[in-house]
Amino acid sequence: MGASSHASAARAWVEIDLPAIDRNVGRIKQALPPHVRYVAVVKANAYGHGMPEVATRLLQAGVDCFAVANVAEAANLREVGHDADILLLSPTLPSELPRALALDLDITLNSLEEAQALAAAVAKSGLKAKVHVKVDTGMGRAGVWHEQAAELFAFVQAAGFEWRGVFTHFSDADSDAAYTTNQRAIFLKLLERIPAAVRSGLMIHADNSAGLESFSASAPFNAVRVGLMQYGLPPSSGSFLASLRPEPVLSFHARVVLVKDLPAGTAVSYNRTKTLSRPTRVAIVAVGYGDGVPTAASNRGFFLVRGQRCPILGRVTMDQTIVDITDVPSVAVGDIATILGAQRADRITVAEFCAWADCIPWEALCTLTQRVQRVYRTDRT
Ligand SMILES: Cc1ncc(COP(=O)(O)O)c(C=O)c1O
Known part of the structure; x- marks a missing residue:
């Protein structure tokens, strides 16, 4: 796929290939037993892809429900008309509980205190609470520590909440199978409580994208929470998940806004971290850290221009990045520079971008800022 003509007026944009979402969800669902519910993780603006559009497409593609980080994100989904179940993945503040109840959200309980606050909010509002209990089996983040979980289980039953699910979260599923197996074992043992x-009526879930690698249909797990994979990125290469061939959904582009020649010896960009060793033709591209290109990519990364890799010269700035186009004939103002994705025969992958930018794939996607226009391709390719 070449860079898009859809965004002819934009300076910097991401193109979202919605049909690729259909294909990714289809492949993931096919790899799972049919009874397993697909919880689509759409927090952080659907990993930078744009929540309303992506959520709608995910539902059309057959996901069962959504997960978001917090009440504000869930409210955005409700505002655009989604009445599917929405699971809050993070702890909810007492002050947010009335709104969570009013929006009919699935509230995750992470502590006895949180459950008590919810009971108080229910008593005050007269609304019904739907809850999942989250257990910390070795992530050290949200969730009730597994040794204290039984007490929370008992409270939830006694409180008369609608108990809908119980889950845990893996900390190292993409790199440590043994640790993940141990987390699973702790969780499974706890379910006996x-x-x-x-238990037979609960959604029981643990697996994020990387967890799917070791997902076992024989275990009681009957739901998965999928983020990265549905956006087309396998958590690790060479794995079963990579063999599902997820297709990247997002590509990132910006315009060349200035072309000029600089003499050898010129220092380029802030703090003069690069001095030109030869007479150099540079292109100034209308994208910077204000858009989602981290300064870590300075003097390390490349953009594709006219299908060729052009090295980033000097420091990435807030609004502009300078690339070397000396070896790329006839680059002109208005040309498209591709930061992530394909141009002609070449492609900059998220993995490559992350190596330059010193970040992880989730971060590369989520840090694309509001200023970057989202352009949605809806056609089937
Ligand atoms: C609790 C929880 N579940 C599931 C996910 C989805 O993970 P992934 O994007 O690796 O599929 C996340 C992502 O951060 C998460 O925090």
């Missing part, structure tokens, strides 16, 4: 009659 829930009466069978209650």
Whole structure:
């Protein structure tokens, strides 16, 4: 796929290939037993892809429900008309509980205190609470520590909440299978503390994208929470997940706004971290860290211009990045520079971008800023 003509007026934009979402969801669903519910993770503006459009497409592609980080994100989904179940993945502040109840959200309980605050909010509002209990089996972040989980289980049953699910989260599923197996084992053992009659009605989930690698249909797990994979990025290469061939959904482009020749010896950009060793033709590209190109990519990364790799010269600035186009004939103002994605025969992958930018794939996507226009391709390719 070449860079898009859809965004002819934009200076910097990401192109979102919505049909690629259909294909990715289809492949993930096919790899899972049919009874397993697909919770689509759309927090952080659907990993930078744009929540309303992507959520709508995910539903059309067959996901069962959504997960977001917080009440404000869930409210955005409700505002655009989604009445599907929405799971809040992070702890909810007492002050946010009334709104969470009013929006009919699935609230994740991470502590006894949070459950008590919810009981108080329910008593005050007269609304019904739908809850999942999150257990910390070795992530050290959200969730009730597993050794204290039984107490929370008992409270939830007694409180009369609608208990809908129980889950844990893996910390190292993309790199440490043994640690993940141990987290699973702790979680499975703990499930025995829930009466069978209650347990049989719960959504039981642990797996994020990387967890799918070791997902076992024989275990009681009946839901998965998928983020990265549905956006087309396997958590690790060479794995079963990579063999599903997820297709990147997002590509990132910007315009060349100035072309000029600089003499050898010129120092380029802030703090003069690069001095030109030869007479150099440079292109100034209308994209910088204000858009989502981190300064870590300075003097390390490349943009594709006219299908060729052009090295970033000097420091990435807020609004502009300078690239070397000496070896690329006839680059002109208005040309498209591709920061992520394909141009002609070449492609800059998220993995490559992350190596230059010293970040992880989730971060590369989520740090694309509001200023970058989102352009949605809806055609089937
Ligand atoms: C609790 C929880 N579940 C699931 C996910 C989805 O993870 P991934 O994007 O690796 O699929 C996340 C992502 O951060 C998460 O925090």
